[in-house]
Amino acid sequence: MTGFFAIARREFRQYRVVLAAAAVASLGALAAPLFAAGPQGALARAVTAFLGAVVFAAGIAVGLGAATLAPGMATRRIGFDFARPLSPSAIWWGRLAGAMLLGASAALVLWVPSSMTGARPPWNDLWTGPKPPAAWPLLALGGFAVLFAIAHCASLALRSRSGLLALDAALAVLCGYLAWAAFSRLPVYRAEAPSLRIAVGLAVAAGVACLAAGYASVVRGRTDARTGHRALSAVLWTVIGAAVLCANAYAAWVHGAKPEDLREGFWVNSAAAGPWLTVSGPARGAEATFVYDAAGGRSERTFTPDWRGPVLSRDGRRAAWVEAASHGPYALWTWRLDAAGEKPVRTRILLESYPYLFVLSSDGTRMAIWEDGTLTVYDLEQQRALASARIPSGDRQSLGGTFSSLDIFRVYRADDRSIDLLELDVRARSLATLGRIETADGLRFFVADANGDRILTLGSRTLDVRLFAANGAPIATLADAPAEIRWPAFLPDGRIVLSERSSGSRRLRVFGSDGREGAAVPLPPASSISLGGEVAPGVLCLGVADAASRTSAWLADLNAGSVRKVADDLRPVTNPRAILDLGSEATKLFYGPRNESLVRFDPFTGERRVILGGP
């Protein structure tokens, strides 16, 4: 260590004149407010001093890195240091430490006078990303060291005038390509954590590689630039090569996530009929979405954003999704689920922007897509557009829709008070306005039945529930007395159920398809209740959560007006806008504890099987 400290001290003393230059530069920063008045002046001073300190330090790193060792090695002189009892470690790390000390001192000399006038690092004015960690000075020193090493390596490589430079360039291109390949393998959406891991890993590996390569060049090269160049190239590209290969292996691992890798909380959307569902959640560090066969275990990862995942036709025979990419055009994919061995197909349908709305017809042969204010209905078999219409949407408006038939697509353009009811006739290629639903109480939620013939609305304030016809004509008011909680849903046969808490008691109200009230089922006390599917005629599955968020599955007999608990720690898979077929496979799917598993549960036999996720 004696040699290390001696060299570091000598390096600092040798170039200490730069501190005087930094002091002069600090006067410039202090004078910055002369050119900008008021608060801008203080900011100008802070920015000038801060950037000056950074530039000064970086300049020292590059200057000393390029000039402190490489020139002597390139001229094959007997080095002053190598003729002393100094190890290569002391020579390399000592010089680096001296340069770091000098760089840090120069930065402080430049910054401190301004900071004494109240200037603070102007992060918010220079950087829009996350605030730097508290240990940023250490990171800055690390960056300085890496810059020093890069400058040394580049200087030595260039001075060696070796043919190895061509190989270096080729390896740099190859490693750059492999690094890009690693990033490009990651999903476009919600892969921030793996991207950050790869970026940080590659940055650290590249930094370590440069430092180690610089060290190797001194250890092996000493006063021979070509030998030093060979040593540095061997170390540099070995470390960086290994890092990019590891990055690619990691990216491939993330990319290759299976539904079985969903370990944390995830959510499910199921087809109205059949075993197919879409399942999304974090898998291997990134958000993953799959089209998944809950019965057979087949799956396909769709690489779609979690806010616009794949959609399934009501009959559960077709899935469709729009491929996520960093920029358009975006390709539409479809997958025939009822044909064994069928693979997903990338259609010729390309979308300029990522669609806000896309809906499959009940049989999955047609698809309605709304993008950039235009609604288009496509024939998926022929992969061509059938009809389109301009449907502008305001900032506070949302769009929904459903196929009333193969040739009719109904559009709901809603804001917080009203719903515009539109209809695109594919055959006639015409857009018609059916009507408008106005709500005096505001609009919290609405849902249409499977064909879009009836619409249920839930008010914002009093939670009134009303039933309307497809043209917006009122059919019935299901509830208008104030309630604490209220939630409506259609049943497969057209009836309506309404979960309600009023005056502290909960009940489930049942209505006919015309809105006439039928039976009422008292519900157990609960913090929240979710409505599941109809598992048998007149038997509705419920998810009940208590105040401690413990869930349990219950069955409500709508005919007998009774409820019974059938399982603890289960909650039915629900979708507020989906109407599951009576007794379909999806009605038997439940979330396990803490949403960490998907369970198939038969509420009549009690048979329980974990399909995905934890125990």
Place this chain on the structure above:
Amino acid sequence: MSEPLRVAGLTVRYGRAIACRDVSLAVAPGSVYALLGRNGAGKSSLVRCLLGEQKASSGRTLLFGADSWTTRAAAMERTGVVPEEPDAPPAMTALDLSDFCRRIYPRWDAAAVASRLERFGVAPATPFGGLSRGQKAQVQLALALGHAPELLVLDDPTLGLDPVARRALYDEIVGELADRGTTIFLTTHDLAGFEGIATRVGILKDGKLLLDEEMESLKARFRRIRYANRLTETRTAFGTELDAFEAVRVQVRGWGIDAIVSNFDEAAFARFRAIDGVDDASAEALPLEEIFVALAGEDKGGTA
């Protein structure tokens, strides 16, 4: 005491070019070894390998019995080095450099360094980069001797020095030899200057060690023989009369023959003089420089 320095089968290659070919030599304790060679002969490559600053392509270089590539730092505690190109940090003064060395050598005699600098007339507070070439060499020598090394390696230390600086450098080296018996290994072009100091000489030519011999024996066996002859049709040609000698160089002059021989002995010369037709024969000792030129210079011009 182990040999301070040994080179065994050293070969140094730079791509296809070979700087040293299978060079072997050894330096005994307390001796002064002068390695001579023309520019590009491979001297500096040999010295860099010797000092552990460059890895040999094959062969070994040993300092104090240990491989100088792997044990360089330890060997440098016992070795002083004066390089061909003074390369100390230019912003540092001689005193700064001495202070730096004080921190890294277990034994450092700063006073002796200061005293030498004073003798050399070097201003101690002048940055190294501001010194003349001769002064830089003197500072390097003062620093090389500051830890009383057992071995002093000088790589053409007088290159570019004026006569006064050269003389000061010789005096210091002679003084060092007289005081402590330091082993010295040097490469030089200044043959005259070191002739009186060197005890052993090696000559490198095109990377090969042509000669490795005690100075005394070398000078004893090399002689210049001059004579006129009547043996051949013209006085300026020669025939077989020099066969008894190994002639390194023979030149035909207007007055007769001028030959340098490498195996001179008095008895053979007496027989040579007795040859009928050899007139006015004389033999004279050669300075080292002439021996070097005869061996390392052009190939035997004018020989029969």
